Amino acid sequence: MNNRICSLLNIKYPVIAGGMVWCSGWKLASAVSNAGGLGLLGAGSMYPDVLREHIQKTKKATDKPFGVNVPLLYPDIETIMNIIMEEDVKVVFTSAGNPKTWTKLLKAEGIRVVHVVSSSKFALKCEEAGVDAVVAEGFEAGGHNGREETTTLTLVPQVRKAITLPLIAAGGIATGRGMLATMVLGAEGVQIGTRFALSIESSAHNFFKQKCLELNEGDTMLSLKKVSPTRLIKNDFFRQVEEAENAGASAEEILAIIGRGRSKLGIFEGDLKDGELEIGQVASLIKDISPIKAIMEEIITEYKQAVKDLPILALG
């Protein structure tokens, strides 16, 4: 397979593990990289020193490439970027901010830069900013999300039409067939969050993981739209926000309800009632917590089988 994502990131399979807050530590990142994909550390939930520690541990746990996901609105962004450069990380996925700000500097250090977008408009800005590849993430994805609410099925062809850069699909992909479906639409790789968040190596609390296994369709919802749209499990915290929104609460009032540390409380500490529980729609398809090696094998095996099966779908 002559795949631009595999070449660019020097990986076996074009499968990237999303850098998820409170899930994506060194254990998950190194396991995904060791399994032939690209593991990402989620800097969004790490203080700078913690990130450095996780980078060092990942380097010890794998000799394969890995990366760091950095939300560009991170308060200590300069410190974070300096650590990434000092520790000689080869790949940075950036999101939630302007790709122009850091791309040039990172690329000058030989780092591959990939930016996450939710529209073809921002994909074009990425191309102008000189990033190496783009992640197009749809409405079904867990956690922070675009305001356009464009689904992966609609977004991927849009972005494919708009740019020539290597393209990674994200949102709603948990299986080999899901992966192949987005590749048919023009993606050259996939970023998988939810499926990897619900693995042995994910640092999420076991209460959170077990809760996710019980989800049915409709049990997550895009919430916090007045602040920053985020896909959450519909728990007590979600309903508190929803009631306030329905009663016409302002962004400031919603922020006051959220307070600080809500996602840590929910995902890392396992408070299923008052925590902010970020996960993708596709959680409802997942019924087991397995090791990354087995999950990756399952995805790749199903993908290969789906490619083989395709002649069945030929029209006369």
Next chain:
Amino acid sequence: MNNRICSLLNIKYPVIAGGMVWCSGWKLASAVSNAGGLGLLGAGSMYPDVLREHIQKTKKATDKPFGVNVPLLYPDIETIMNIIMEEDVKVVFTSAGNPKTWTKLLKAEGIRVVHVVSSSKFALKCEEAGVDAVVAEGFEAGGHNGREETTTLTLVPQVRKAITLPLIAAGGIATGRGMLATMVLGAEGVQIGTRFALSIESSAHNFFKQKCLELNEGDTMLSLKKVSPTRLIKNDFFRQVEEAENAGASAEEILAIIGRGRSKLGIFEGDLKDGELEIGQVASLIKDISPIKAIMEEIITEYKQAVKDLPILALG
């Protein structure tokens, strides 16, 4: 191709045109059937006498099978169903109601019954009710939509896992690649709305069609959630509803804003300011109003090419 949807509906290609209010009259339905798919009349926007007239005109315009889409909450539902049986229509797609109510009676008349769902829970109810096939319609679809907000990419595998009935995917499909992507996920056919609404034969007003061609990502949004979730173009009417919702308006207050005849005003009469403009997210991919024959050929040609191209996607 041994395809259960083609066999069941006696059509060449497993492509159904959604029965869309104010778009799906006899011209659109017969053109789709003549092009090898299944055309549907949209009874939702027709008085009983009008429906009878359109059925008779469709029969004159094509010798191929066609069907009628009937929202089961239609006020004159008994009259509508009697007309369908009297006029010897072979296929009925039902939606927005309980599939148990009419399936048995229609099937006793030799009519194929397909029900539209937005969750695997309702797909199971369809199976119990004895319908012949199910349409799984995702969040990106235009017009009326499910409360679960499950996208096509997530919904199709869920429904595929839940039932063994023939399965049609809907929502976000406008191209051959989109069609193949959903077939990879387990669908055996597709229902296409938006692409066919924006055709020469669609009875929508030309102002409406032209407006749809200008849409970008994010220009439609799921609205009217307190009443009945509906995907609309963000026009003045949409904003009026949105403001009321943000200020905490009740369902009754929203209904009062809507009043009567809003979708006719927008889609059929072309009032782009005050009308209710129902269209799918995927409109932003569509840049021309063409005849159905050309659209169908484009979809099928692209589909076939995408199947041929698939060895490129094989992983080593």
